[in-house]
Amino acid sequence: MSIKQTQYLSKTVSDLKPSGIRRFFDLAANMEGVISLGVGEPDFVTSWAVREACILSLEQGYTSYTANAGLIELRREISNYLKRSFSVEYSPESEILVTVGASQALDLALRAIINPGDEIIIVEPTFVSYAPIVTLAGGVPVPIHTNSKDEFKLRPEQIEHVITDKTKAILICSPNNPTGSVLSKEELVEISHIVEKYNLLVISDEIYAELSYDQPYTSFASIEKMFDQTILISGFSKGFAMTGWRLGFVCGPGEILQAMLKIHQYTMMCAPTMAQHAAIEALRGGMQDVEAMKKSYRQRRNFFVNSLTEIGLPCYTPGGAFYAFPSIENTGMTSEEFAENLLLEEKVAVVPGNVFGESGEGYVRCSYASSIEQLQEAIKRMGRFMEKRK
Known part of the structure; x- marks a missing residue:
């Protein structure tokens, strides 16, 4: 049978x-x-300089595990990069975690904060993995619909209409995949008032931060009072043309980062060592x-x-x-x-x-x-x- x-x-x-x-x-x-x-x-x-840094790391025998959180040299470079580019300062020792792509960073963030039945607001049109990852973490994705008339931008009043006592966080992607929409600093400030009012978290997917064409990019974590309520997700795939290297990072308040690190320790150990060495060069000399x-x-x-x-x-x-x-x-x-x-x-x-x-x-x-x-x-x-x- x-x-x-x-x-x-x-x-x-x-x-x-x-x-x-x-x-x-x-x-x-x-x-x-x-x-x-x-x-x-x-x-x-x-870029060749980044590829060469990877090759050199192999020639020098850097083929072992790194620290779970990633090479401290890379975390320092990420910290420096975020500070000079987006005016956001994270501690390399306790507030930055190197991940296997931004996708793993998102997965870790959601699993670290979601209790069964918690609601996570996502903005549609939305990247295809957001709702499934929320579901896999035991949460409930709650969509907000946007439209071309508003350039697919999230409005604060839309958030208030869907908030319940189970709402835990809002997942924002700017610049957005699939629409290319970018939220301005003024628009992010308006959203931050709702976040503060209802004591929500914001998971800010900033993987396209380097590719903002018509205005300086604003990180949600840089908005006044939002640092402690933001989990910043990014990586090297898009802006640095490193998709196949599978290297990302997540930044946030220490306690939340330590919770993510626990999951990362048990499920992934660390991001690829040679990719981390390459990323150091990307941040130092690849701009x-x-x-x-x-x-x-x-x-x-x-x-x-x-x-x-x-x-x-x-x-x-x-x-x-x-x-x-x-x-x-x-x-x-x-x-x-x-x-x-x-x-x-x-x-x-x-x-x-x-x-x-x-x-x-x-x-x-x-x-x-x-x-x-x-x-x-x-x-x-x-x-x-x-x-x-x-």
Whole structure:
């Protein structure tokens, strides 16, 4: 008699939906000549100086575990970087933890603060992993819907409408994935008043902090009175073009960091040693490369967003990250229909907006982290696709 293996699975895991992004990546992977605007990673190679620092660390035999919290040299560089770039000062000894990507940092933060049934407010459209990670930690994700009219920005009154006695924290991502929306300092201050009033935590995902194009970036932790109520999450994947290195970090008040460290000790031990050595070099000498990438992304953004509007896909100008989030409502198709038809007919891969939550329906996410030549060809194909629907 055969045994159904599903009987052994956690109900929580069984009920999780697989990532909606993966289906389109898998479709595109089996087709030739596809231009992918779906992948959320830089098209730049990690700078040579950073790669060389990694190679040197291997040659010198640095292949053992580091301290659980990460190399103290790296934590000091992270502290210095945050202080000079965003006016936020964390103790390298007790308030910074090096993680395996920002994703692990987010997982640790949620598991460290959530009791069963605690509610975590997330802002839709939202990165695909936020709600599932909240659920896996035993919490309840509570979505707030935003829209293009407001540039997908969170409004303070929206927070008050969903707060209950079970609300523990708000998860904010600015610059945002998938919309590219950036919250200004003034807007963050308004949110901070609600946070203070209801004594909430803010988990601030700042992985795209280096990629803010039209205004200086403001870290939520730098807002007055918010340092002790903020868990700051970031890493090296986006701004430093180090996605495959899997290196992130989380900063916050000492007691919360120590709780995260306990989980990290039991589940991960430490982040990859050679990646940590590379990251030290990235922070010490890699800012010119970051600025060069940022300049290139800004130029691509301007071309791509203007071109989308010209071919009949209205798109507000995103302030950061490397995503455009155009409306496809005038086509009469759902987000999934649009993405699938565009892929099959013109071999351009985009991500349907509904995978980022209900408020993403009617939009698609396009990454402009591709060469200008590829973006030009993608616009040409998308324009042809739209012409057929007139």
